Amino acid sequence: MQGGKTFSELPNRAKDGTYVILTIETWQQLLSYIEKITPRGDGKTISVQVTPTGSIIKRINA
Amino acid sequence: MPDGDKNSSSPANGADIRPAILSGKTWNSLLDKIAKITPRGSDSVSVKPSTSGSQIASGSGGGELSTTLPSKVENDSAAVLISGSTWNNLLDYIESITPRGSASIKCQETPTGSILSFITLEAEVACDPGTFYVNVTVTGGDYPFTFAGAEWTASGQTRAVCGSGSQGDSIVSTFYGYPIYTFAGYQNWINSATTTGKVNLAVGGAGKGFVNPAIKLKKTNTPSAFTFYLQVGGFTFYGTPSTNLTTNNVASYSPAPASLFSEATSSRLTPIMFGSVTLTSGRVISWSPVPDLPWDYDNPPT
Numbered sequence: 430m431q432g433g434k435t436f437s438e439l440p441n442r443a444k445d446g447t448y449v450i451l452t453i454e455t456w457q458q459l460l461s462y463i464e465k466i467t468p469r470g471d472g473k474t475i476s477v478q479v480t481p482t483g484s485i486i487k488r489i490n491a
Numbered sequence: 492m493p494d495g496d497k498n499s500s501s502p503a504n505g506a507d508i509r510p511a512i513l514s515g516k517t518w519n520s521l522l523d524k525i526a527k528i529t530p531r532g533s534d535s536v537s538v539k540p541s542t543s544g545s546q547i548a549s550g551s552g553g554g555e556l557s558t559t560l561p562s563k564v565e566n567d568s569a570a571v572l573i574s575g576s577t578w579n580n581l582l583d584y585i586e587s588i589t590p591r592g593s594a595s596i597k598c599q600e601t602p603t604g605s606i607l608s609f610i611t612l613e614a615e616v617a618c619d620p621g622t623f624y625v626n627v628t629v630t631g632g633d634y635p636f637t638f639a640g641a642e643w644t645a646s647g648q649t650r651a652v653c654g655s656g657s658q659g660d661s662i663v664s665t666f667y668g669y670p671i672y673t674f675a676g677y678q679n680w681i682n683s684a685t686t687t688g689k690v691n692l693a694v695g696g697a698g699k700g701f702v703n704p705a706i707k708l709k710k711t712n713t714p715s716a717f718t719f720y721l722q723v724g725g726f727t728f729y730g731t732p733s734t735n736l737t738t739n740n741v742a743s744y745s746p747a748p749a750s751l752f753s754e755a756t757s758s759r760l761t762p763i764m765f766g767s768v769t770l771t772s773g774r775v776i777s778w779s780p781v782p783d784l785p786w787d788y789d790n791p792p793t
Contacts, residue, residue: 436589439585442575442582443578444575445575446575446576447574447575448573450512451510452510453510456511462585463525463528463585465603466605467495467528467603467605468528468547468607469606470495470606473608474608474609475609477496479495479496480527480531481526482526482529483526483527483529483531483554484495484527485532486531486532486533486547487533487535
């Protein structure tokens, strides 16, 4: 596989049986990761159609 | 501006909250956002989620995950207390939807999203549908540049090198729908240029009576002749050396010659399927297989 975000930028995992209180840093780290993995088309060969259940990836002029 | 979900639909940053106590509304908004950015295939693009991300490639359909998002809450204004298992489930889901590129689709990470683009639209059209082929990218040197049956008109372009001919060996198995002649392989990548004037970079080979998917680079007896020899058993992709480079010599290879030979790992083809050769002129020829199968036959994905 080529390209894509590394998991090392995700927040740490929690131990089962515990509860998670997010720090601001962790919350923003999560949001930053989510923004970076948001699929986007290049406008030339691929388009991305956002729906409530996912981002449908299509080839342009396929 | 590339399309895709707008960043403004994300929950608000928790800049003024210490710690970040999530309201039900924020939690639900987060889950909505994650659901919306989950990659889904279409009639022209396939999505294969796994624990290591969602591979996006030429094809169709897919995107169904084995993990599910945590549940939403009913009370928008109440604080959400997240259990460790819920948090981990959320991270599992996010990992599995992280877009991954392939041999046919590039995934370029940016701060505002993962931009997807087909690597070579024209190259795919050039080869017969359903056949195995190799994407070759050329950088440096003069153009137009004709090589292995394709033409590059500018540095950085990718072209498909298609197959021809026939393969006589019998098929002993299949792998992801493709015929494979053996799982145990023979590979070498030797540099004997100093003694015979020949570089043989190969995976598989006639020495064991079968032919694996193979890429060979042969430098013949004269310093000016260099041959790109693609041999992919089972994919009607067998033939004599297809193209000579008559103006350049080889400066280096990647992976390095002789670095791959190992009986213990002889069926693991990944390193050579993504290789390159640098010529003394500075021109670089690199290749990758299409489709991007899991070439490690010993450890196929479950």
